[in-house]
Amino acid sequence: MRRSLPLALGLLVACDKEPVDTYDVCAAYAFVADGGSCDDCSLVCSCDDSDMSIATCTADGCIVDADCDAVCAGDLLDAVDCSGDSYTVE
Numbered sequence: 001m002r003r004s005l006p007l008a009l010g011l012l013v014a015c016d017k018e019p020v021d022t023y024d025v026c027a028a029y030a031f032v033a034d035g036g037s038c039d040d041c042s043l044v045c046s047c048d049d050s051d052m053s054i055a056t057c058t059a060d061g062c063i064v065d066a067d068c069d070a071v072c073a074g075d076l077l078d079a080v081d082c083s084g085d086s087y088t089v090e
Contacts, residue, residue: 026086029079032065033058035089047072056083063087 038057045052045068052071056063063083071079 025078026082028067028070029074029082029086030065030067030070031056031063031083031087033060033087033089034062034064036061038062045071052076052079054080054083056080058084058087060087060089064090 038061041055041057041062041064043054043056043063043066045054045066047068052068054063054066054071054076066079066083
């Protein structure tokens, strides 16, 4: 497994690759917040191997939608990290 090192300005550098803008990585998940309160936050993506559940409350409400293909293809921990920082509001 290749490890990446965090750098300033939201960039990650892998040993043999160009820097990757983490904001672009997070944008791929296309998270959407509902603009309401966070009474019961739960987004479930049905993936081939198993369901992935993301329960994130943001300043703009619950994350209620995402590009589940991107979530399923990515790393769940990365998706959860991005869900609070990179989203649009319905």
